[in-house]
Amino acid sequence: MIEIKSLTKVYKDKVAVDNLSFDIKPGIVTGFLGPNGAGKSTTMRMILNLVKPSKGEVIIDGKHYIDLNQPISKIGALIDADALNPKLTALQHLRLMTTASGIPSSRIIEMLEKTGLEKVKDKQIEEYSLGMKQRLGIAAALLGNPETVILDEPFNGLDVDGIKWLRSLAKNLAEEGKAVLVSSHLMSEVQAIAERIIVLAQGKLLADMSVEEISKKSYSGYLKIKSENNSKLEDLLKKNGAYISKGEEGSLQVRNVESEKIGIIAKENYIAIFELTRVQPSLEELFIELTEGKVDYKSK
Numbered sequence: 001m002i003e004i005k006s007l008t009k010v011y012k013d014k015v016a017v018d019n020l021s022f023d024i025k026p027g028i029v030t031g032f033l034g035p036n037g038a039g040k041s042t043t044m045r046m047i048l049n050l051v052k053p054s055k056g057e058v059i060i061d062g063k064h065y066i067d068l069n070q071p072i073s074k075i076g077a078l079i080d081a082d083a084l085n086p087k088l089t090a091l092q093h094l095r096l097m098t099t100a101s102g103i104p105s106s107r108i109i110e111m112l113e114k115t116g117l118e119k120v121k122d123k124q125i126e127e128y129s130l131g132m133k134q135r136l137g138i139a140a141a142l143l144g145n146p147e148t149v150i151l152d153e154p155f156n157g158l159d160v161d162g163i164k165w166l167r168s169l170a171k172n173l174a175e176e177g178k179a180v181l182v183s184s185h186l187m188s189e190v191q192a193i194a195e196r197i198i199v200l201a202q203g204k205l206l207a208d209m210s211v212e213e214i215s216k217k218s219y220s221g222y223l224k225i226k227s228e229n230n231s232k233l234e235d236l237l238k239k240n241g242a243y244i245s246k247g248e249e250g251s252l253q254v255r256n257v258e259s260e261k262i263g264i265i266a267k268e269n270y271i272a273i274f275e276l277t278r279v280q281p282s283l284e285e286l287f288i289e290l291t292e293g294k295v296d297y298k299s300k
């Protein structure tokens with residue numbers, strides 16, 4: 001379990017991470033979402049003790065990172081897939097890591113197989129595509145069989161097969177009891193695997209919810225109604241506290257009144273209902289709504 005407590009990072013006059021608190025729980029995948037520049041990488045780097053917080057702390061199983069016995073078996077991370085020595089082969093890269101940390105070298109082949117790199121293990125990294133480098137970064141992250149796995153934008157550069165593979169890998173790691181934190185700027189990439197979603201914008205926590213909760217939130221959810229007499233129904237529903245706007249094909253978009261009540265009002269007033277559908281925004285739309293106006297580098 002990793003506890004992030006009031007974590008703050010200020011670069012000169014830029015607040016990259018602003019008083020952020022959340023937990024990374026074992027046994028689930030947590031999606032860490034935010035637009036470019038939201039502060040995801042900076043947070044992950046602070047968890048890994050690569051960046052010193054301006055304020056706040058990260059507690060890993062009750063300890064600070066520097067007090068961990070074998071950090072590599074506590075936290076494995078993919079932070080920057082390009083930060084590899086291009087002249088080394090994958091095998092040499094992983095060998096350096098096992099030698100430096102005392103991890104049994106048998107883990108190397110296991111991880112190369114797990115990440116699909118077994119056949120290209122003797123190629124120099126400079127010949128690797130971004131997707132292959134991501135796979136190697138993941139192999140390195142898993143080398144110490146860590147309890148927590150932190151992956152910063154791991155879907156970048158992966159092809160369709162790679163995305164499928166990574167999704168099932170992340171799920172399997174969580175099923176093994178590991179805490180898995182996966183960052184992305186796209187909800188669609190993590191919604192299929194994450195049980196919990198943390199949304200960050202401009203360094204601040206916008207949402208920390210289960211995927212179920214986030215889907216149930218009514219941000220832009222509404223009831224779509226078509227009836228025999230929409231204008232009469234609209235008046236009646238407004239009297240009952242509904243917020244109504246006009247939808248497509250003459251339908252009504254109704255908020256703030258539940259479907260049962262609408263049904264009863266329609267029945268009591270002899271108005272036949274032709275359609276009554278709950279429309280929930282997709283997670284992608286929810287994410288856009290949550291982060292609207294909170295993007296530093298938005299293309300015009």
Ligand SMILES: Nc1ncnc2c1ncn2[C@@H]1O[C@H](COP(=O)(O)OP(=O)(O)OP(=O)(O)O)[C@@H](O)[C@H]1O
Pocket residue numbers: 011014015016034035036037038039040041042043185296
């Ligand atoms: N070393 C640094 N010096 C100065 N500013 C920095 C530094 N590292 C990050 N920042 C700034 O902090 C903010 C957060 O950056 P960060 O890389 O953590 O965001 P992110 O959510 O990971 O975005 P992306 O998806 O684009 O990587 C940005 O405005 C960035 O420019």
